[in-house]
Every structure is written in structure tokens, then in C-alpha cells.
Amino acid sequence: xxxxxxxxxxxxxxxxxxxxxxxxxxxxxxxxxxxxxxxxxxxxxxxxxxxxxxxxxxxxxxxxxxxxxxxxxxxxxxxxxxxxxxxxxxxxxxxxxxxxxxxxxxxxxxxxxxxxxxxxxxxx
Numbered sequence: 001x002x003x004x005x006x007x008x009x010x011x012x013x014x015x016x017x018x019x020x021x022x023x024x025x026x027x028x029x030x031x032x033x034x035x036x037x038x039x040x041x042x043x044x045x046x047x048x049x050x051x052x053x054x055x056x057x058x059x060x061x062x063x064x065x066x067x068x069x070x071x072x073x074x075x076x077x078x079x080x081x082x083x084x085x086x087x088x089x090x091x092x093x094x095x096x097x098x099x100x101x102x103x104x105x106x107x108x109x110x111x112x113x114x115x116x117x118x119x120x121x122x123x124x
Contacts, residue, residue, distance in 0.1 A: 006037045026051045049079025052095035053088045078111045
């Protein structure tokens with residue numbers, strides 16, 4: 001668990017300031033540390049894989065709401081992290097779709113637009 005703390009990537013980010021990376025699993029359970037890394041390093045994105053379906057729905061929504069309120073909605077990426085339980089992909093989608101505090105545009109950003117920007121693909 002301790003090796004999942006997002007602060008541990010800071011040395012690499014300092015050494016390689018042009019490196020773009022994304023943190024897996026929303027940086028959970030390190031919400032405060034994740035927000036600090038996102039605030040200081042604009043090239044860091046965050047995937048929501050696993051936490052969108054494994055956490056109780058309200059806990060996931062609280063975590064996601066905190067990230068949105070902190071202004072990181074343009075750097076959140078959809079993910080399911082699925083190899084063995086394909087039914088969890090639908091659960092991950094529903095985790096985002098059921099977040100009533102997200103606008104349709106914010107959901108589209110999480111599902112698509114943010115990944116297009118992060119991966120430098122042609123988008124909308």
C-alpha cells in the first residue's frame with residue numbers, strides 16, 4: 001500500500017519535467033497527496049480505474065467530487081482495469097454516469113476528451 005503513494009513519483013517528475021504520466025486508481029487512498037501532485041505538476045493525469053467499481057458508490061462519488069472541486073476534471077481518465085471480470089466495465093461506466101454532480105460535458109471529458117488530450121490524439 002505504501003508504495004502507491006503518489007508523492008513517490010515526485011522525484012521522477014522533477015528529474016524529467018516534460019514527462020507526462022498518469023496515476024492509476026485515482027491515487028486512492030491518498031486523496032490529499034494526489035491533489036498536491038496534480039496541483040504542482042500539470043502534466044500528471046489520473047485514471048479512475050478500479051475505484052469506480054470496487055469502492056462503495058457513495059465513497060467513489062465523494063472521492064470524484066473532491067477531485068472535481070479541486071479543479072482537476074480536465075485531467076481525469078476513465079478506466080476499468082479489467083482483465084478477469086468484464087462485467088466490471090459496465091459497473092465502471094455506471095460509476096461515472098451516476099455521478100449526478102457531473103455535467104454531460106464533464107462526463108464526456110472523463111470518458112473521452114481527456115484521454116485524447118493526454119495521448120495527443122486527434123479529437124472532437
